[in-house]
Amino acid sequence: MRRTKIVATIGPATSEMEPLRQLLEAGVDVVRLNAAHADMETHSANVRRVRELSQVLGRSIGTLVDLPGPKIRSGIIVNGEVELANGQEFILSGSDDGRGDERHVATTLSDLAHWVLPNDDVYLADGAIVLRVIESLGNDVRTEVVRGGTLRSRKGMHLPRAEAHVEPFTERDALALEMAIAAKVDFIGLSFVRRAEDVERVRAMLPKRGVRPALVPKIETAAAIDNLDGIVRAADAVMVARGDLGIQMPARSVPLLQKEIIRHCNLAGKPVITATQMLESMTRSPLPTRAEVNDVANAVLDGTDALMLSEETAVGLYPSQTVRMMSEVAESAEGWPRQRVAPAATGADGDRVAWAVAHAAVQAAEELGVAAILCPTRSGQTAHRVAAFRPKVPIAGISTSSQVLGDLSLVWGVRPLVVPANSDPGEQLRLAVVAARSAGLVREGDLLAFVFGSAGPRAGSTDSVRIVRV
Known part of the structure; x- marks a missing residue:
C-alpha cells in the first residue's frame, strides 16, 4: 500500500x-x-x-x-501557444490586446517598462524562455530572445527586483x-x-x-x-x-x-x-x-x-x-531503507505529552507487530502526530467529520475513514474496528494499537494508547 x-x-x-x-x-x-x-x-x-x-x-x-x-504572468496567446526562436526580437507590452503572437505578448504589469533596465533577463513560461531587455518604449519593453521555446497563454514570468514591488x-x-x-x-x-x-x-x-x-x-x-x-x-x-x-x-x-x-x-x-x-x-x-x-x-x-x-x-x-x-x-x-527523521520532542505545537504518547505508540506498535494503528480523532492532530514518526504499519485516521478526513488526505500514510457519531467511548472503538475491517486494514485475530485523546471539551490532545486484539 x-x-x-x-x-x-x-x-x-x-x-x-x-x-x-x-x-x-x-x-x-x-x-x-x-x-x-x-x-x-x-x-x-x-x-x-x-x-x-x-x-x-x-x-x-x-x-x-x-x-x-501576485505572480506576474504573460497574457493571452492567439491559438493558445507560439514558438519563440533564439535571437528574434520580442515585445512585452504593458497594454493587453488579448492577441499575443510570435512578435509580442501582454503582461499583467501595466508599468512593466518602469521595472526593467537594459540587459536585464526576463523569464517567461516559468523560466523555460529567457529574454534580454534591449530598451523600454513607452509602456512596452523591447527584448531579444536568448533562450527560445513554447510560450502558452497566461504562463508565469519572473523579473529582477519585482518581488519588492508587489503585495x-x-x-x-x-x-x-x-x-x-x-x-x-x-x-x-x-x-x-x-x-x-x-x-x-x-x-x-x-x-x-x-x-x-x-x-x-x-x-x-x-x-x-x-x-x-x-x-x-x-x-x-x-x-x-x-x-x-x-x-x-x-x-x-x-x-x-x-x-x-x-x-x-x-x-x-x-x-x-x-x-x-x-x-x-x-x-x-x-x-x-x-x-x-x-x-x-x-x-x-x-x-x-x-x-x-x-x-x-x-x-x-x-x-x-x-x-x-x-x-x-x-x-x-x-520499500527502500532510509533513515527516518523524527520530529522534535515538542513538535510544532509545543504539546510535549501528545508527541511523546504518539512516539511511544509507534514504538509499541512496531515492536508488537500490530496490523494497524487506529487514530480516532476530532481534530486530526492525533493522526498527524503518529504519521510524523513514519511507522512501518498502516495508520487509519478515523473521524465523524468530513473536514477532518479531508485534512488527513494529505498526511503521509494515513487512510482517512469515516464512522457514525457516537458519544459512548467503547462504542467509538468498536466502530473504528468495523471501519478498519471494511477497509481491509485488519482481520480477525489481529493486534491493533489505538491512539487517541481522552474525552473532554478540548480537541487536539493525544494522551492514550491501547493495544487490543480483534
Missing part, C-alpha cells in the same frame, strides 16, 4: 466527470484547483464533482485551491479565498509567501467558526528560504514549489533546498508537498524519462508527504496513466 500521497491538478483534460473519475480511480488523494486559471464558478463546479465522485468511490479525497498570488495578497486572491471558503475546500495554497506574517494575514481572514481550511504556503522565493523556520511554524502544511524557486535561486541549489525544506517540515511534524515538473514529459508522452522517475523516487526518499502533478493532469494527454506511474514509483521507493 502506497503511503506517499498524490496531489493532482485538474484542468481542461480532467474536469469532465468521466476523465475525473478515471483520475481519482488511478489513486489521487488530493485534487488541486489552480485559481490562476479558469474562473471561480468553474472551480466551484469542479469541487462539487470531486465530492460527488468521492461518495461514489467511497474514499475521502481532499481539495486544494491554489491562490493565484503577497491581491484582490484576485481575496475572490479566490472567498470561493474556496464557500466551497468548504480542505486546503488553501498561498503563492509567493515571503515571511510568516503573510500566512498569518490570510489566517486572520478565515471564518472564526465552522470550516477553516488548512493553509499551505508555497516556498518559491529567496525571501521564503531566508524565513523558512517562521513560515513552517505558521503553516499547516508546506509546498516545495520548485519551478519559481528555480528561477530565483541557482538551479544547482534547488535539489539541496528541496531536501532542506522537507527536513524542516519533518522535524516540525508538518506535511510537505513536493511539486513542479515531476513527470512533465508525460504531458505529451505515455512514458516518463528516467530522470523524472529518479526525481519522484528521490522526493520520497527525502521524506515528502505528498507529490504533486500540474500540467501532466490538467492539460496532459495521459492524466490517469501519469498518476498510476507516480504511484508505482512512489511505492517502490518507499
Whole structure:
C-alpha cells in the first residue's frame, strides 16, 4: 500500500466527470484547483464533482485551491501557444490586446517598462524562455530572445527586483479565498509567501467558526528560504514549489533546498508537498524519462508527504496513466531503507505529552507487530502526530467529520475513514474496528494499537494508547 500521497491538478483534460473519475480511480488523494486559471464558478463546479465522485468511490479525497498570488504572468496567446526562436526580437507590452503572437505578448504589469533596465533577463513560461531587455518604449519593453521555446497563454514570468514591488495578497486572491471558503475546500495554497506574517494575514481572514481550511504556503522565493523556520511554524502544511524557486535561486541549489525544506517540515511534524515538473514529459508522452522517475523516487526518499502533478493532469494527454506511474514509483521507493527523521520532542505545537504518547505508540506498535494503528480523532492532530514518526504499519485516521478526513488526505500514510457519531467511548472503538475491517486494514485475530485523546471539551490532545486484539 502506497503511503506517499498524490496531489493532482485538474484542468481542461480532467474536469469532465468521466476523465475525473478515471483520475481519482488511478489513486489521487488530493485534487488541486489552480485559481490562476479558469474562473471561480468553474472551480466551484469542479469541487462539487470531486465530492460527488468521492461518495461514489467511497474514499475521502481532499481539495486544494491554489491562490493565484501576485505572480506576474504573460497574457493571452492567439491559438493558445507560439514558438519563440533564439535571437528574434520580442515585445512585452504593458497594454493587453488579448492577441499575443510570435512578435509580442501582454503582461499583467501595466508599468512593466518602469521595472526593467537594459540587459536585464526576463523569464517567461516559468523560466523555460529567457529574454534580454534591449530598451523600454513607452509602456512596452523591447527584448531579444536568448533562450527560445513554447510560450502558452497566461504562463508565469519572473523579473529582477519585482518581488519588492508587489503585495503577497491581491484582490484576485481575496475572490479566490472567498470561493474556496464557500466551497468548504480542505486546503488553501498561498503563492509567493515571503515571511510568516503573510500566512498569518490570510489566517486572520478565515471564518472564526465552522470550516477553516488548512493553509499551505508555497516556498518559491529567496525571501521564503531566508524565513523558512517562521513560515513552517505558521503553516499547516508546506509546498516545495520548485519551478519559481528555480528561477530565483541557482538551479544547482534547488535539489539541496528541496531536501532542506522537507527536513524542516519533518522535524516540525508538518506535511510537505513536493511539486513542479515531476513527470512533465508525460504531458505529451505515455512514458516518463528516467530522470523524472529518479526525481519522484528521490522526493520520497527525502521524506515528502505528498507529490504533486500540474500540467501532466490538467492539460496532459495521459492524466490517469501519469498518476498510476507516480504511484508505482512512489511505492517502490518507499520499500527502500532510509533513515527516518523524527520530529522534535515538542513538535510544532509545543504539546510535549501528545508527541511523546504518539512516539511511544509507534514504538509499541512496531515492536508488537500490530496490523494497524487506529487514530480516532476530532481534530486530526492525533493522526498527524503518529504519521510524523513514519511507522512501518498502516495508520487509519478515523473521524465523524468530513473536514477532518479531508485534512488527513494529505498526511503521509494515513487512510482517512469515516464512522457514525457516537458519544459512548467503547462504542467509538468498536466502530473504528468495523471501519478498519471494511477497509481491509485488519482481520480477525489481529493486534491493533489505538491512539487517541481522552474525552473532554478540548480537541487536539493525544494522551492514550491501547493495544487490543480483534
